[in-house]
Amino acid sequence: EEQLVESGGGLVRPGGSLTLSCAASGFIFTNYEMNWVRQAPGKGLEWVSYISPSSGSMYYAESVKGRFTISRDNAKNSLFLQISSLRVEDTAVYYCAREVYYHGSETGMDVWGQGTMVTVSS
Amino acid sequence: QSVLTQPPSATGTPGQRVSMSCSGGFSNIGSNLVNWYQHLPGAAPKLLIYSNNQRPSGVPDRFSGSKSGTSASLAISGLQPEDEADYYCAAWDDSLKGQLFGGGTKLTVL
Secondary structure (H helix, E strand, O other): OOEEEEEOOEEEOOOOOEEEEEEEEOOOHHHOEEEEEEEOOOOOEEEEEEEOOOOOOEEEOOOOOOOEEEEEEHHHOEEEEEEOOOOHHHOEEEEEEEEEEEEOOEEEEEEEOOOEEEEEOO | OOOOEOOOEEEEOOOOOEEEEEEOOOOOOOOOOEEEEEEOOOOOOEEEEEOOOEOOOOOOOOEEEEEEOOEEEEEEOOOOHHHOEEEEEEEEEOOOOEEEEOOOEEEEEO
16 A cells, blocks of 8 residues: 655654655655645645655745755655744644646645644743 | 635535636646545545546546646536545646645535
């Protein structure tokens, strides 16, 4: 079964740091682009970051640029998100999601984890 | 405020057909493909429609998508109680160089 499992969430003070992990299984991780998506309490989904299979390309939402760093370890089938200078508004469930290509440029996030909660509070 | 605008809510009764819209701009919907995601409470989001109108394997044909210019829409026919969920449109934005999600439409099945 293709699966993603996030971990690393928790309670952190404003200005603090945290590293989220996403363990992939059931598919060839190194073949896929990956994303982080978050959902703040009572809010909608917000795309956070993207990384290409070889880590050659990375993109970030404006709201996290300069504070979050996405990375991956293909040998360990793992995706990471280092989050720093945390703000109260970063409080959210963070999901990792696999990007699949159907034909040409037709893509979608087809496998999602269950999410890990990050709470930023003093 | 999301760059992709969706109505906050929609309502239907079992068996009915409902549709929901997603309005964007030239740099996102106008230039790129649109995906739709279904998000049930407590569950992981699910890819419902990709490439404007394509259904991944396993998604019932009751779900259909379309796009015209800078707007897209999702239609659900033969509404079922288990369709009650939040629905999000998504598209890449060439100016922002990032994926955008709409604010989401909460579908209630009465």
